[in-house]
Amino acid sequence: MNRVAIYLRVSTKEQNLQTQRQPITDYCRKNDLEIFKEYPDEGISGSLASRPMLDTMLHDMREGKFETIIIYRLDRLGRSLRHLLDILAELRNKKIRLLSISDNIDTSDDSPMGRVFFNLLGIFAELEKDVLSERIRAGILRAKREGKLTGRKLGSKDKRKRSTSGYHLRYAGKSKEERRLGPRKNKLYVQ
Numbered sequence: 001m002n003r004v005a006i007y008l009r010v011s012t013k014e015q016n017l018q019t020q021r022q023p024i025t026d027y028c029r030k031n032d033l034e035i036f037k038e039y040p041d042e043g044i045s046g047s048l049a050s051r052p053m054l055d056t057m058l059h060d061m062r063e064g065k066f067e068t069i070i071i072y073r074l075d076r077l078g079r080s081l082r083h084l085l086d087i088l089a090e091l092r093n094k095k096i097r098l099l100s101i102s103d104n105i106d107t108s109d110d111s112p113m114g115r116v117f118f119n120l121l122g123i124f125a126e127l128e129k130d131v132l133s134e135r136i137r138a139g140i141l142r143a144k145r146e147g148k149l150t151g152r153k154l155g156s157k158d159k160r161k162r163s164t165s166g167y168h169l170r171y172a173g174k175s176k177e178e179r180r181l182g183p184r185k186n187k188l189y190v191q
Contacts, residue, residue: 003026003036003066004099005057009076013043020072027070027101046079047129058087061096069095074105074122079129084122145169 008020008027019039028035037060039053054077058067069076069091077100080085091098091107098107105117140150 002033002068004033004070005036005066006038007054007057007062007069007071007077008038008040009044009046009051009054010042011045013035015042017042020076023101024070024072027099033068033070036060046075046077046125049078049080049083058090061091061094064094066096068099068102070099072100073102074100075128076123078122079125081119081122081126083117174186 005026006021008024008178010017010020021038021040025035027033037057039057041053043049057069061069074084077087088098090096090106098105143150160165
């Protein structure tokens with residue numbers, strides 16, 4: 001039986017992984033595929049090359065723990081063409097099959113047309129990310145022109161303490177050498 005790894009990713013915590021999980025598990029059941037493990041990355045952008053569960057999955061792949069990776073859609077794996085091509089090259093070298101069930105991509109068919117199709121989908125995933133970023137920037141500029149506040153809302157739920165040490169060191173009149181060495185531990189005070 002073919003052991004498969006399932007990679008799931010959503011960009012925000014508000015999105016639900018079940019939207020991807022259910023069709024993939026149905027596909028595995030219908031095609032008699034044994035699910036080795038699920039690798040869910042929640043609240044992580046696809047533009048990041050390093051993601052905790054993706055990195056774990058790739059590590060397990062290098063150890064030969066499964067033969068196939070199943071994803072819901074290609075943009076779940078990544079939104080950078082360079083990153084997608086790097087992953088595909090490694091999958092090809094390790095003889096790992098990639099199935100994208102929504103895009104009907106199966107890399108076990110290593111034909112020139114299959115590779116071109118994969119590259120085109122990667123280009124469009126990257127284009128979609130860039131267009132989305134452009135829209136967000138345009139919206140922020142419009143809001144600023146209208147005098148609206150941008151950035152974190154007052155009373156935000158995110159109460160994490162932010163690091164200020166770099167700021168204080170930079171603007172406390174210290175030289176680059178003093179910043180590199182850090183604060184002095186032994187000071188002599190004379191009265």
